[in-house]
Amino acid sequence: MPKSPRRMKIGINMVQNGAHNSGWRHPDANAGIANDFKGYARIIQKAEAQKLDFMFLADGAAVRIPHKDAEELSRHGHIDRFEPLTLLAAMSAVTEHIGLICTASTTYNEPYALARKFASLDHISGGRAGWNVVTGWSEEEALNFSRDALMEHSERYERANEFFDVVTGLWNSWDDDAFVRDKEEGRYFRPEGMHLLNHKGPHYQVRGPLNLERSPQGHPVIAQAGGSGPGRDLGARIADIIYTGQKDKAIAQEFYADMKARVAAAGRDPDAVMIMPGMMPIIGATEAEAQAKLDELKALVHPAVGLQLISKMFGDLSGYDPDALMPLPLPDSNGVKSAIEQWERRLAKTPMTIRQVYEEISISSGHNVCCGTVEQIADVMQDWFETGACDGWNLMAPYMPGGAEEYLDLLVPELRRRGLAQSEYSGDTLRARLGLESRPNPLSGKDGAGSVSDEPIAMSH
Numbered sequence: 001m002p003k004s005p006r007r008m009k010i011g012i013n014m015v016q017n018g019a020h021n022s023g024w025r026h027p028d029a030n031a032g033i034a035n036d037f038k039g040y041a042r043i044i045q046k047a048e049a050q051k052l053d054f055m056f057l058a059d060g061a062a063v064r065i066p067h068k069d070a071e072e073l074s075r076h077g078h079i080d081r082f083e084p085l086t087l088l089a090a091m092s093a094v095t096e097h098i099g100l101i102c103t104a105s106t107t108y109n110e111p112y113a114l115a116r117k118f119a120s121l122d123h124i125s126g127g128r129a130g131w132n133v134v135t136g137w138s139e140e141e142a143l144n145f146s147r148d149a150l151m152e153h154s155e156r157y158e159r160a161n162e163f164f165d166v167v168t169g170l171w172n173s174w175d176d177d178a179f180v181r182d183k184e185e186g187r188y189f190r191p192e193g194m195h196l197l198n199h200k201g202p203h204y205q206v207r208g209p210l211n212l213e214r215s216p217q218g219h220p221v222i223a224q225a226g227g228s229g230p231g232r233d234l235g236a237r238i239a240d241i242i243y244t245g246q247k248d249k250a251i252a253q254e255f256y257a258d259m260k261a262r263v264a265a266a267g268r269d270p271d272a273v274m275i276m277p278g279m280m281p282i283i284g285a286t287e288a289e290a291q292a293k294l295d296e297l298k299a300l301v302h303p304a305v306g307l308q309l310i311s312k313m314f315g316d317l318s319g320y321d322p323d324a325l326m327p328l329p330l331p332d333s334n335g336v337k338s339a340i341e342q343w344e345r346r347l348a349k350t351p352m353t354i355r356q357v358y359e360e361i362s363i364s365s366g367h368n369v370c371c372g373t374v375e376q377i378a379d380v381m382q383d384w385f386e387t388g389a390c391d392g393w394n395l396m397a398p399y400m401p402g403g404a405e406e407y408l409d410l411l412v413p414e415l416r417r418r419g420l421a422q423s424e425y426s427g428d429t430l431r432a433r434l435g436l437e438s439r440p441n442p443l444s445g446k447d448g449a450g451s452v453s454d455e456p457i458a459m460s461h
């Protein structure tokens with residue numbers, strides 16, 4: 001069968017208070033939105049009216065900003081956030097079609113508990129749930145989960161692989177039609193429709209079954225965003241959506257080609273996995289107006305926040321005047337070496353003040369910022385989409401709600417006019433609406449898997 005024309009997928013990445021670390025200070029920002037359910041609900045309803053594919057909530061189970069004391073932390077806006085599965089369950093009651101995807105870590109959860117939560121969200125939302133699988137990156141989360149330090153990278157990914165297999169195994173605990181609930185016969189479910197997992201692995205022991213009927217999608221949509229080799233391999237094996245964050249088209253094309261090759265090497269259809277970079281549009285009626293908006297946003301960064309933010313990468317610069325040129329060579333630090341080298345090369349060519357550097361890093365948490373008129377931004381989005389750099393976009397706002405309202409009101413309709421974005425929802429579940437392969441239960445019809453024995457049964461990926 002010929003494939004239908006490729007369409008741009010669009011998600012809204014709802015970072016609390018906006019993705020700009022100082023967006024909460026914008027004159028039009030609702031600075032309390034992180035604690036305002038109705039505020040969130042109005043945005044998601046607007047996103048649904050514009051037929052966005054999904055809402056995504058990133059997460060970490062900690063205040064993840066390293067800090068000496070409360071004084072230092074007190075100027076940061078990215079502090080408070082709702083537990084995302086709880087928020088998405090509530091969101092499902094005020095929307096009908098839009099996908100509901102959130103992060104949950106494989107390092108700080110148990111697979112049974114998480115399989116149950118996402119299956120519940122899938123039932124409650126009528127098949128709209130998605131899980132962004134992360135292993136966590138912050139020391140601060142480790143300190144909240146009875147550990148002294150972040151678990152080593154390779155161990156985190158080893159556990160993530162096993163964790164994921166247990167979760168998906170549990171999602172296949174029941175045939176779709178196992179629950180007959182026959183009052184006459186007095187039989188609640190067909191015994192042959194139950195499948196015990198009996199998993200015994202290096203990190204987890206889980207018998208099953210899940211205490212919940214198989215959900216509408218069976219297998220909620222899976223997102224993943226690991227950038228390292230093991231992270232990319234995990235994504236290639238398990239993900240339907242890959243979140244990423246390149247700023248440069250050539251680097252994005254390299255990543256896109258690498259990920260699609262890894263997906264093919266994992267024995268999957270590369271077209272069935274969507275690469276979706278994050279992007280923050282800053283829209284103006286003219287280019288100059290957009291630039292003025294960007295400058296206004298940059299000026300919101302308090303020097304204490306800016307200096308603290310870049311200290312991770314450039315070392316302690318608190319003794320310097322923010323308006324002095326960034327000193328070169330950069331002080332020795334324990335930051336990400338490749339990023340430091342890139343900055344050193346750039347600053348050697350074009351000197352910048354310390355303030356200019358932290359303003360640039362603050363604005364979008366490292367993601368692409370696209371500043372211009374609606375047409376200019378849509379041109380960039382279309383160009384990346386049509387030249388092998390992405391399959392869609394995960395849109396971010398610098399502040400809430402105005403930053404998101406602006407791109408929902410102006411940019412998304414322009415993408416629709418160009419025939420790139422969808423104008424109606426089609427399909428019964430998020431998986432179907434995204435054009436992803438359905439995931440029937442591979443254990444359906446297999447006998448003998450329901451006995452409480454020690455024999456492990458085949459697991460599906």
Ligand SMILES: Cc1cc2nc3c(=O)[nH]c(=O)nc-3n(C[C@H](O)[C@H](O)[C@H](O)COP(=O)(O)O)c2cc1C
Nearest residue numbers: 058059103134136137225226227228231243244245
């Ligand atoms: C768009 C995007 C969203 C992400 N969301 C989260 C998140 O919600 N929680 C989290 O702990 N990590 C998140 N990450 C970080 C990744 O899961 C991962 O740790 C990071 O990309 C580094 O990859 P690596 O550990 O494979 O090197 C996100 C990354 C990207 C690009």
